[in-house]
Amino acid sequence: MGAKTKGTDAERELVHLLWAQDWAASRVAGSGSIKYPVPDILAGKDKRLLAIECKITKSDSQYLTKEEVADLKKYAAITGAEPYIAVRFAREDWRFLGPDDLDVTPTQFVVTKTCALRHGKLLAELITAPKGI
Amino acid sequence: MGAKTKGTDAERELVHLLWAQDWAASRVAGSGSIKYPVPDILAGKDKRLLAIECKITKSDSQYLTKEEVADLKKYAAITGAEPYIAVRFAREDWRFLGPDDLDVTPTQFVVTKTCALRHGKLLAELITAPKGI
Numbered sequence: 001m002g003a004k005t006k007g008t009d010a011e012r013e014l015v016h017l018l019w020a021q022d023w024a025a026s027r028v029a030g031s032g033s034i035k036y037p038v039p040d041i042l043a044g045k046d047k048r049l050l051a052i053e054c055k056i057t058k059s060d061s062q063y064l065t066k067e068e069v070a071d072l073k074k075y076a077a078i079t080g081a082e083p084y085i086a087v088r089f090a091r092e093d094w095r096f097l098g099p100d101d102l103d104v105t106p107t108q109f110v111v112t113k114t115c116a117l118r119h120g121k122l123l124a125e126l127i128t129a130p131k132g133i
Numbered sequence: 134m135g136a137k138t139k140g141t142d143a144e145r146e147l148v149h150l151l152w153a154q155d156w157a158a159s160r161v162a163g164s165g166s167i168k169y170p171v172p173d174i175l176a177g178k179d180k181r182l183l184a185i186e187c188k189i190t191k192s193d194s195q196y197l198t199k200e201e202v203a204d205l206k207k208y209a210a211i212t213g214a215e216p217y218i219a220v221r222f223a224r225e226d227w228r229f230l231g232p233d234d235l236d237v238t239p240t241q242f243v244v245t246k247t248c249a250l251r252h253g254k255l256l257a258e259l260i261t262a263p264k265g266i
Contacts, residue, residue, distance in 0.1 A: 019169055024211040026171045029160035036152055038159045042175055044212030049182055078157040079177030 007032075010056035011040050014086055014094060018043045021127055023050075037071030042081070045127070051081040052096075055111075056088045062116075064109040069099050087120065089113045095120025140165075143189035144173050147219055147227060151176045154260055156183075170204030175214070178260070184214040185229075188244075189221045195249075197242040202232050220253065222246045228253025 011027045018025035018041075025043035032040070039051040053072050055062045064085065076083035084096045095116040102109040111120075144160045151158035151174075158176035165173070172184040186205050188195045197218065209216035217229045228249040235242040244253075 022211070024171070024208050026169070027162035029162040036159070038157070044182065044214060047213035049177065049212070075157050078155070080180035081177060
C-alpha cells in the first residue's frame with residue numbers, strides 16, 4: 001500500500017471517528033497537492049472549527065515539514081480554526097497536538113511517540129475542551 | 134465533458150475566487166458520494182464559516198434534490214456554518230442563495246435564473262455581509 005493510500009485511509013478513519021462523536025468532519029480535496037495552505041481534515045461543531053493535519057506511522061517518530069506546519073498555522077490564522085496535528089502510532093489511539101507542542105529539528109518538525117503519549121490530547125479530550133483551555 | 138468534471142471545475146473556480154478575496158476555501162473530498170451530509174466547499178475567514186453547495190448550468194433553472202438541501206441545512210446546524218447555494222448561470226456571475234430563498238416543486242428545489250439575479254448575493258456582498266444581516 002502506497003504512502004498516499006495509507007494517508008487517505010488514516011484520514012478516513014479519523015473522519016469516521018469524529019462523526020461518531022457528532023462532529024461534522026470531512027477530508028479536504030487536494031490537501032498536500034494544491035497551492036493553498038489547507039489542512040487534511042476540517043471538523044466543526046457548535047461554532048468550533050478544527051483544522052487537522054493527519055499522520056499515521058509505524059515508526060517511533062513522525063516528521064512534518066516546516067511548510068506543513070506553517071500552512072496549518074496560516075489556515076488557522078485566516079479562519080479562526082484551532083490547528084491540530086493528529087498522529088497515530090502503531091497500536092495507539094490518535095493523539096492531537098498543537099503546532100507549539102512539536103519538537104523542532106534544524107530542517108523540520110518531529111513528534112516522538114513519547115511526546116505524543118505524554119502531551120497529546122485524546123479525541124475525547126480534544127472535543128470536550130473548550131477553545132483556549 | 135461529463136457532469137462530474139464540470140461540477141469539479143466549477144467548484145475549483147469558486148475556490149480560486151474566494152482565495153483571491155483572502156478567504157480560506159477548499160473543496161470537500163467525496164461530497165456527493167460519501168454517506169455524510171457535507172457541502173461541496175467550505176470557506177472560512179475570521180470565524181465565519183460558509184458551507185457551500187455549488188452548481189453551474191447552461192439552462193435557465195438549476196434543480197437541487199431535497200436531500201442536497203436537507204444535508205446542507207444539517208451540516209450548518211451541526212457546525213454553525215452559514216449555508217449557501219452558489220449558482221452560476223451562463224454568462225453571469227456567481228450568485229449565492231440561502232436554503233430558504235429556493236423555490237420548491239413537489240419533488241425538489243429549484244433556482245431560476247430570474248430568482249438568482251433578483252435575490253442572490255454577489256460574492257462581494259456575501260463576504261462583506263456579517264452573519265444574520
